[in-house]
Amino acid sequence: MLQVTNLGLRFADRKLFEDVNLKFTPGNCYGVIGANGAGKSTFVKILSGELEATEGEVIFDKNKRMSVLKQDHFQYEDEEVLNVVLMGNKKLWDIMVEKNAIYAKTDFTDEDGIRAAELEGEFAELNGWEAETEAETLLMGLKIGADLHHKLMKELTEPEKVKVLLAQALFGEPDVLLLDEPTNYLDVEHIEWLKRYLQDYENAFVLISHDIPFLNSVVNIIYHMENQELNRYVGDYNKFLEVHEVKKKQLEAAYNRQQKEREELADFVARNKARVATRNMAMSRQKKLDKMDIIELAAE
Numbered sequence: 677m678l679q680v681t682n683l684g685l686r687f688a689d690r691k692l693f694e695d696v697n698l699k700f701t702p703g704n705c706y707g708v709i710g711a712n713g714a715g716k717s718t719f720v721k722i723l724s725g726e727l728e729a730t731e732g733e734v735i736f737d738k739n740k741r742m743s744v745l746k747q748d749h750f751q752y753e754d755e756e757v758l759n760v761v762l763m764g765n766k767k768l769w770d771i772m773v774e775k776n777a778i779y780a781k782t783d784f785t786d787e788d789g790i791r792a793a794e795l796e797g798e799f800a801e802l803n804g805w806e807a808e809t810e811a812e813t814l815l816m817g818l819k820i821g822a823d824l825h826h827k828l829m830k831e832l833t834e835p836e837k838v839k840v841l842l843a844q845a846l847f848g849e850p851d852v853l854l855l856d857e858p859t860n861y862l863d864v865e866h867i868e869w870l871k872r873y874l875q876d877y878e879n880a881f882v883l884i885s886h887d888i889p890f891l892n893s894v895v896n897i898i899y900h901m902e903n904q905e906l907n908r909y910v911g912d913y914n915k916f917l918e919v920h921e922v923k924k925k926q927l928e929a930a931y932n933r934q935q936k937e938r939e940e941l942a943d944f945v946a947r948n949k950a951r952v953a954t955r956n957m958a959m960s961r962q963k964k965l966d967k968m969d970i971i972e973l974a975a976e
Contacts, residue, residue, distance in 0.1 A: 677701060677740055677880065678723065678852050683732035685718065692718060693904045696732070700852060705874065706882045707891045707913065710901030716884050719901065720744075720854050723882065736852070741765070743850035745858055749837045753830040757820065757840055760829060761811040764847035768802045771795050807848075814843040817869055835861045846873065853881035859890055888913055903972060931971045941965045 677700060684694035692715035700706060708716050721727040723734060724744045736742060743764055752760045763769045775795045778788050799805075815825060818839040829837060838861040845853060859867050867890060874881065874894040885891050891913045898909040898916040909916040941961045948954035949962070 677737050678742070679735040680723070681733050681735065683722070683729050683734070685715065685722065685727075686730045691904050693901065693906060694731070696906045698899065698906065698908065700880045700882060702851070702880050703878065704880055704897055705877070705895045706880070706897050706899060707895035708882060708884050708899045708901065708906075709891070709913070709916070714901040716901055717856050719906070720856050720882065720884060724854055740851035741767070741848070742852045742854065743845045743848070744854045745845040745856055746841045747856065749834060749841065753828065755829055756826050757815070757829060757832065758808065758811055758825040760840055761815060761843045761847050762807060764844035765802070765807070765850075768799070768804055768807060768848065771799050771802070772804065772807075775799065803848075811843065811847055814846055815840070817873075818843055818866055838862070839866065842870070849877070849879060851879050853877070853879065855881060856884045857886070858883070859885060859887045927971065927973065931973055934968070934971050938965060938968065 679699040680696055683696040685692045696719075708719065710716050718727060722729050724742065725734070726744075752763075755763075759769075762772070775792060778784070778792045778795070781788060803810075812822070812825060816822070820836060820839055820843070824832065824836065829840065832840065842858055842862075845855065845858075858870060862870065867887070871890060871893050874883075883891070883895060893912075895912055896910070898911065898913060900907050900909060900916065900920065909919055911919075941964060945958045945962045945965070949958040951958075
């Protein structure tokens with residue numbers, strides 16, 4: 677459904693990641709983790725199409741729908757709350773806008789009637805008649821009461837706006853859902869509501885979160901961004917920590933062995949390259965040193 681192939685991104689002379697190959701499939705819940713500045717949010721922006729990768733490609737089924745949690749809390753200041761949620765399904769929203777514009781005409785033509793009938797059919801196929809009820813249910817679940825549904829976004833508080841944008845992302849059960857820090861501004865009650873919602877979610881979602889208990893409760897696959905790579909771990913965050921710690925110790929041991937070997941090789945070369953009797957052996961060890969794949973430890 678959603679796949680990335682040979683994906684890489686550079687900013688000027690800085691490499692964020694390279695050769696990323698992975699696939700997101702329905703029914704799985706993915707957590708993307710890594711140190712601050714590793715490129716997690718940037719990676720999600722590439723998945724959504726907001727940013728272009730330096731290399732590689734993102735493949736997404738054009739017949740499927742992707743939804744992204746918006747981060748700009750002031751994007752919809754002059755829109756009604758309920759409409760902002762409905763905009764989460766762009767295709768449905770565009771049909772509603774065009775349909776309403778046709779019905780508002782005073783000089784309604786035969787062509788308008790034909791087009792309106794087409795739109796009504798598409799509207800029904802997208803469960804348009806249940807759309808407002810679903811949007812209202814999402815808002816109510818996030819404690820955005822009915823008295824706020826027809827207010828403008830600019831009349832809401834910052835935490836209320838965040839909840840509306842979360843409802844917008846969830847609206848219509850998209851095939852792929854991208855959530856970057858969705859628990860920000862949410863209190864314990866609403867974090868629990870979102871947790872239950874995602875636990876019952878049947879499609880794929882990708883989640884970035886620093887809330888470890890929340891991650892543990894909803895994801896079953898972890899992608900860890902480190903050293904310009906995105907590595908896959910099956911299980912929740914705690915399982916990732918367990919496996920990653922073992923891998924880290926193995927890497928450190930291999931690094932220490934290699935460092936010792938490099939020091940011994942360099943020392944032999946330095947002591948023997950000038951001597952005729954041992955020059956060939958020194959050159960051989962220098963070639964081995966030059967060809968060695970250097971083991972790097974993750975930056976702390």
